[in-house]
Amino acid sequence: MTIALSICAWIIAFLVGSFFGILRTVPNRFLSGLGTLYVELFRNVPLIVQFFTWYLVIPELLPEKIGMWFKAELDPNIQFFLSSMLCLGLFTAARVCEQVRAAIQSLPRGQKNAALAMGLTLPQAYRYVLLPNAYRVIVPPMTSEMMNLVKNSAIASTIGLVDMAAQAGKLLDYSAHAWESFTAITLAYVLINAFIMLVMTLVERKVRLPGNMGGQIMYEFDWSSIVPSLPYLLDGLVITLKITVTAVVIGILWGTMLAVMRLSSFAPVAWFAKAYVNVFRSIPLVMVLLWFYLIVPGFLQNVLGLSPKNDIRLISAMVAFSMFEAAYYSEIIRAGIQSISRGQSSAALALGMTHWQSMKLIILPQAFRAMVPLLLTQGIVLFQDTSLVYVLSLADFFRTASTIGERDGTQVEMILFAGFVYFVISLSASLLVSYLKRRTA
Structure with missing residues (x-):
C-alpha cells in the first residue's frame, strides 16, 4: 500500500508541480501569481491538517450526490487511498513546483532567446529546450522530494489507511513485540529510500549536464x-x-x-x-x-x-x-x-x-x-x-x-x-x- 500510494502521489506531484513551476516562470503576472498562490497555499499548511481536510472536509464541500457517493457507497479503503493520494500528490507538487521554477531560472537566458529566435513558440521553447535541461539540473533535489514523499505517506495512517506505519501498530497490538515490529517497519522505509537513492543516482549519472466540477454546496458551516x-x-x-x-x-x-x-x-x-x-x-x-x-x-x-x-x-x-x-x-x-x-x-x-x-x-x-x-x-x-x-x-x-x-x-x-x-x-x-x-x- 505504501509503495502504490507513493507512486500514484508522485505522478500527480510531478505533473502538477511541473505545470505550476512553468507558470511561475512565464512572462505573465496573472499566471505567475497563480503559481505563487498554489505554492503558498499548500506549503504553509501542515500536511496532517491537509490529510484531514481531504478526508473529512472536501467531501462535505462537494455536490451532495458526489459527497454521499464518496462517504456512503465507496469502499472505505478506497476513500482512504484516494484522499491520501490527492493530499500527498498536491502537497508535494508545491515543493516540486519550486524545484522546477528554480531550475528553469538557473538556465542561461540565451537558451530561451535562441529558441525564440529560431522561430519556436514559447510553449515549444519550454518543451524542447528549457524543460529537458531543467529536469537534468534538479535530479538531486527531486530525489530528496521522492524520499520525503515516501516518508510522508506514513501520515496517511492517521486517517485510517493501512500502510506500513499502521501495520507497525497492528503488529504491536497482536504480537506484543514492540522492538521487532518497529525495527522491521523502520528498516522497510530505509530500504525503500535506499532503493530510490540508488536508482536516482544512476539516473543522475546518465543525465547530468556537462477541470472543476460545479454544483451547489450543501454543507452549512457553524463557527459558533x-x-x-x-x-x-x-x-x-x-x-x-x-x-x-x-x-x-x-x-x-x-x-x-x-x-x-x-x-x-x-x-x-x-x-x-x-x-x-x-x-x-x-x-x-x-x-x-x-x-x-x-x-x-x-x-x-x-x-x-x-x-x-x-x-x-x-x-x-x-x-x-x-x-x-x-x-x-x-x-x-x-x-x-x-x-x-x-x-x-x-x-x-x-x-x-x-x-x-x-x-x-x-x-x-x-x-x-x-x-x-x-x-x-x-x-x-x-x-x-x-x-x-x-x-x-x-x-x-x-x-x-x-x-x-x-x-x-x-x-x-x-x-x-x-x-x-x-x-x-x-x-x-x-x-x-x-x-x-x-x-x-
Missing part, C-alpha cells in the same frame, strides 16, 4: 464554537510553540556539532555524523515520534528503573523533534561552513588561533549569517510538523482543535480554522524569511 474554545486552543498552541522552540534551539546546537564533525579530518567522527544524518533523513518523522514514545522510554525505564506512570509524551516529542531536525540543520550549517573561503580559516590560523577558535570566532558566525534564511525556513517546516504529535494523542493546537470539533460536531469548521491559523503563522514567517533574504543578499 470557535470563540468559546479559544482558551483551550491557546493552551494547545502553547504546547506547539514549546515543542517548536525547544527543537529549534537543541536542533541547531546539535546540528552545528554534527556539521563540524562531518567536516572533521578524523574519519570515525565524520562517519558517525554522516551516518546519523542519513539515518534520520531516511526515516519518516511519524516513526521517529513513535520510536521515542514507545520504544526508547521503555528501554530507559528498564535500565534506569524509572516509573512507567509518568506522562512522557511532551518530553518524548521534544527529544524526537530535536534529534530529527538536527540532521536537517546539520546539512544547512555544513553548507554555510563550506561556502566560507578557505583563506579566512588560513588567516585565522596564521594569527595564532587554534582550529576551534577560528571555527568559533570566524567561520561559524559568517556561516550562520549566510544561512539565517534557510534556518528560519526549516523552523517553519518544523512548526508545521509539530502537528504530527497527533499520533501521540498529545494536546497540541491541531489535536485540541480536532477534539473540540468531535465534541461539538463541528469537526469541519475546526479543521479549517486550525489550517487557517497554521497558514497565517507560516505565511508571516515566510514573509520574514523573504525580508531577511533581501537584507543578507
Whole structure:
C-alpha cells in the first residue's frame, strides 16, 4: 500500500508541480501569481491538517450526490487511498513546483532567446529546450522530494489507511513485540529510500549536464464554537510553540556539532555524523515520534528503573523533534561552513588561533549569517510538523482543535480554522524569511 500510494502521489506531484513551476516562470503576472498562490497555499499548511481536510472536509464541500457517493457507497479503503493520494500528490507538487521554477531560472537566458529566435513558440521553447535541461539540473533535489514523499505517506495512517506505519501498530497490538515490529517497519522505509537513492543516482549519472466540477454546496458551516474554545486552543498552541522552540534551539546546537564533525579530518567522527544524518533523513518523522514514545522510554525505564506512570509524551516529542531536525540543520550549517573561503580559516590560523577558535570566532558566525534564511525556513517546516504529535494523542493546537470539533460536531469548521491559523503563522514567517533574504543578499 505504501509503495502504490507513493507512486500514484508522485505522478500527480510531478505533473502538477511541473505545470505550476512553468507558470511561475512565464512572462505573465496573472499566471505567475497563480503559481505563487498554489505554492503558498499548500506549503504553509501542515500536511496532517491537509490529510484531514481531504478526508473529512472536501467531501462535505462537494455536490451532495458526489459527497454521499464518496462517504456512503465507496469502499472505505478506497476513500482512504484516494484522499491520501490527492493530499500527498498536491502537497508535494508545491515543493516540486519550486524545484522546477528554480531550475528553469538557473538556465542561461540565451537558451530561451535562441529558441525564440529560431522561430519556436514559447510553449515549444519550454518543451524542447528549457524543460529537458531543467529536469537534468534538479535530479538531486527531486530525489530528496521522492524520499520525503515516501516518508510522508506514513501520515496517511492517521486517517485510517493501512500502510506500513499502521501495520507497525497492528503488529504491536497482536504480537506484543514492540522492538521487532518497529525495527522491521523502520528498516522497510530505509530500504525503500535506499532503493530510490540508488536508482536516482544512476539516473543522475546518465543525465547530468556537462477541470472543476460545479454544483451547489450543501454543507452549512457553524463557527459558533470557535470563540468559546479559544482558551483551550491557546493552551494547545502553547504546547506547539514549546515543542517548536525547544527543537529549534537543541536542533541547531546539535546540528552545528554534527556539521563540524562531518567536516572533521578524523574519519570515525565524520562517519558517525554522516551516518546519523542519513539515518534520520531516511526515516519518516511519524516513526521517529513513535520510536521515542514507545520504544526508547521503555528501554530507559528498564535500565534506569524509572516509573512507567509518568506522562512522557511532551518530553518524548521534544527529544524526537530535536534529534530529527538536527540532521536537517546539520546539512544547512555544513553548507554555510563550506561556502566560507578557505583563506579566512588560513588567516585565522596564521594569527595564532587554534582550529576551534577560528571555527568559533570566524567561520561559524559568517556561516550562520549566510544561512539565517534557510534556518528560519526549516523552523517553519518544523512548526508545521509539530502537528504530527497527533499520533501521540498529545494536546497540541491541531489535536485540541480536532477534539473540540468531535465534541461539538463541528469537526469541519475546526479543521479549517486550525489550517487557517497554521497558514497565517507560516505565511508571516515566510514573509520574514523573504525580508531577511533581501537584507543578507
